[in-house]
Amino acid sequence: MTTDTASVGGDPRRLLSDVRALAHRVRLDQRMTWAALLVLAAATLVAIPFDWFGMRVDCRPDGGCTYARRGMLFYWPAAMVLAYATIAVLYVRAARARGVGARVLPYAITGAATTVVFPAAWLAVNLYFRSNPYPDQPLPYWFFVLDRLVMPWGMIGVALLVLAWLERNTALALFTGGYLALVLLVLPMSDGFGPPHFGIRAGMAVPQLIVGAVLLLGAAGFALADRRRRRTP
Amino acid sequence: MTDAPEQDAAHPVVGLDDVVHQRVRLGILTVAHEARRVEFGYLRTQLDLTAGNLSKHLSVLEEGGLIEVEKGYEGRRGRTWITLTGAGTTALADEIRRLKLLITRVEATVAGEDPAGR
Numbered sequence: 001m002t003t004d005t006a007s008v009g010g011d012p013r014r015l016l017s018d019v020r021a022l023a024h025r026v027r028l029d030q031r032m033t034w035a036a037l038l039v040l041a042a043a044t045l046v047a048i049p050f051d052w053f054g055m056r057v058d059c060r061p062d063g064g065c066t067y068a069r070r071g072m073l074f075y076w077p078a079a080m081v082l083a084y085a086t087i088a089v090l091y092v093r094a095a096r097a098r099g100v101g102a103r104v105l106p107y108a109i110t111g112a113a114t115t116v117v118f119p120a121a122w123l124a125v126n127l128y129f130r131s132n133p134y135p136d137q138p139l140p141y142w143f144f145v146l147d148r149l150v151m152p153w154g155m156i157g158v159a160l161l162v163l164a165w166l167e168r169n170t171a172l173a174l175f176t177g178g179y180l181a182l183v184l185l186v187l188p189m190s191d192g193f194g195p196p197h198f199g200i201r202a203g204m205a206v207p208q209l210i211v212g213a214v215l216l217l218g219a220a221g222f223a224l225a226d227r228r229r230r231r232t233p
Numbered sequence: 234m235t236d237a238p239e240q241d242a243a244h245p246v247v248g249l250d251d252v253v254h255q256r257v258r259l260g261i262l263t264v265a266h267e268a269r270r271v272e273f274g275y276l277r278t279q280l281d282l283t284a285g286n287l288s289k290h291l292s293v294l295e296e297g298g299l300i301e302v303e304k305g306y307e308g309r310r311g312r313t314w315i316t317l318t319g320a321g322t323t324a325l326a327d328e329i330r331r332l333k334l335l336i337t338r339v340e341a342t343v344a345g346e347d348p349a350g351r
Contacts, residue, residue, distance in 0.1 A: 016329070022263045023263055023264075098275065099271060
């Protein structure tokens with residue numbers, strides 16, 4: 001940009017392209033994608049012992065077992081609120097230090113709002129099966145996808161989509177797409193890996209470990225890309 | 234600047250606002266719009282300007298009611314924050330719209346067409 005007054009017959013195309021380039025640079029400076037993913041990875045990994053030790057498992061003499069993941073129910077609502085508050089603070093502080101405002105608030109609010117989805121769904125399912133018999137036939141596939149979506153890991157993905165939209169961040173949108181495919185379609189987030197390789201607790205812990213690792217790898221990737229960009233003049 | 238039909242039919246240049254239609258000032262408005270709130274030092278770096286030069290442009294925009302300037306301290310360090318006003322947001326959107334119209338006109342003229350159909 002120069003200090004010349006743009007002449008009327010000048011180059012509007014160049015002016016517009018300058019405006020777009022400036023806007024893009026500001027958006028890049030407002031991003032702290034790696035920090036958001038790091039906090040969410042930490043929340044996911046810390047959840048594992050809560051789930052492990054908070055799980056109530058009742059095994060019958062015939063070998064069949066029932067379980068209740070009480071630890072998750074108590075851990076995630078508090079952890080989500082804390083995680084999104086931490087992300088918001090980190091974003092605002094970093095943006096302020098760089099000299100710009102932050103656009104993270106809608107993401108933090110969406111994230112915190114998703115906190116209620118998991119306990120609400122858990123309560124709804126419990127109330128339903130109290131007065132309705134459990135179906136004899138296998139449940140449809142969409143039920144499992146929906147079940148995984150309302151779980152904390154699905155909600156993390158939904159909130160990340162909001163962040164990608166706020167930041168006009170294509171890389172994050174692609175990462176989140178892959179992440180959601182993993183937690184909704186690939187990993188058994190709600191019922192865990194079964195025997196003979198895993199017991200109930202370990203079978204539940206492994207998918208969470210994979211999700212935590214994926215978020216951690218994402219954080220490392222975005223941090224590296226951010227660092228590389230800042231080094232490039 | 235209004236959106237009246239008769240003015241839209243005129244050449245887009247007619248409605249350009251002299252305060253906004255200037256490279257640096259357009260840059261300031263763009264950065265302030267994207268950043269929500271922007272610090273003086275950040276603007277100076279992004280627009281590659283001297284402090285004095287930037288201050289002059291900020292004064293023009295502030296007098297035009299397009300930005301708000303807020304001075305304060307963070308620790309011992311003085312900091313100046315710039316925020317876009319509602320009028321600033323409208324003026325920026327209008328400028329971008331007219332620039333796009335201008336490009337369309339130029340392209341149509343080059344292609345030997347009259348975009349207004351006259």
